[in-house]
Amino acid sequence: MLEKYFNYKQHKTDFKTEVTAGFTTFLTMAYIMFLNPLILSDGGFDFGGVFTATILAAALACFIMGFYGKTWPIGLAPGMGLNAFIAFGVCKGMGYSPAEALGAVFVAGMVFLIISLTPLRAWIINSIPRSLKLGIGAGIGLFLAIIGFEIMGVTADHPVTLVTLGNLKSPIVLLGCFAFVSMIILEKLKVKGNIIIGILVFSIIAWVSGIAKFNGVVGAIPPMTHLMTFDLSAALSASMITVVFTLFFVDFFDTAGTLTSVANVAGKVDSKGNVKDIERAMLSDSVGTVAGSMLGTSNVTSYVESGAGVKEGGKTGMTSIVIGVCFLLCLFFAPLATSLPKEIDGAALVYVSILFVRNIVNIEWDDIGESAPAVIAMIAMPLTYSISTGMALAFISYALIKLGSGKVKGVSPAIWLIAILGTISIAI
Incomplete structure (x- = not known):
């Protein structure tokens, strides 16, 4: 039945290849099970509740992508970057509760869903200059890096x-540093x-040496503390407009960029540069975010790590289904998740930040009008400890530069709107 539904023969694949591809992609993104609860718990979320929500949201989104996306071998889960924005920017920085933050995620997901069903999707994707997209992505990476260093203990506050x-003399901090290097190697x-x-090997070293406490491997599934607790009252207020916009903007363009990247590897780009069936994939992604907010976690998004499975031969939604099944099998590993030293989890966060930053090579460095706003986004996000502020400053500077240099022709109305x-x- 599955062979007929996914049409393996037409896509030149088979069940075994799809399973191998799915497992490969799962291994490359499994870290989110541990990092997402760790990060959101810093914003007042319940660790166990987010652990369960993360797995269920990832599995559900993968199943939707598999059965509806059908030709997309994509893995989905709560995304890095926006989870940190929720925890450190929205909850700790702005003082909103987890329920109010989840309300903002729900609204952003609904906006994404509606736009995915309309021609606005293509207009928005084509409206934002490439350098700004890359600069914002790099800024998120540097934002993750500064949080990761703090979690590792590599950096500390100074008056x-x-x-x-x-304190680099601390054994657990050193183990975190070695874990980071091992991931690179x-x-x-x-x-x-x-x-x-890297996470598991160095955590085992920490447990065996007595540096960290081991709580076990398997146990009862943690209750879903944040299930259907999202509060829409704050999300629909004027003060949350920028938060909702940031959640939508980053999720939307992260998804579009990831799908385009994977499509290139999978051969899903036609002679005119159009990506086949991208509307199905984006719709699946947006539904995942809405479902994730109901389950109790931040924006669900497509993972660029899916390219690993594509390189192993994954070509259909069966790959996504295998990823979802792998996530579900991990539901009982909550004790293991609570045993992982935060310093080693932080090392993984710093590693992921590199994946965000390395695309700056494609910024138009020869045109300072394009590169300067991108750099502003990169610098402002970590230094203001806010993704939304960094984005705002980048768009404002881009609009002012175009206005001052007399090059307003061709600038999309979206740029002026976002700048305003x-x-x-910022003013309020």
């Missing part, structure tokens, strides 16, 4: 310089699942 070197050696391997909204958000 004068604001940040300084942490494994990547260089093309070992699949380098992040999860950004100015209002």
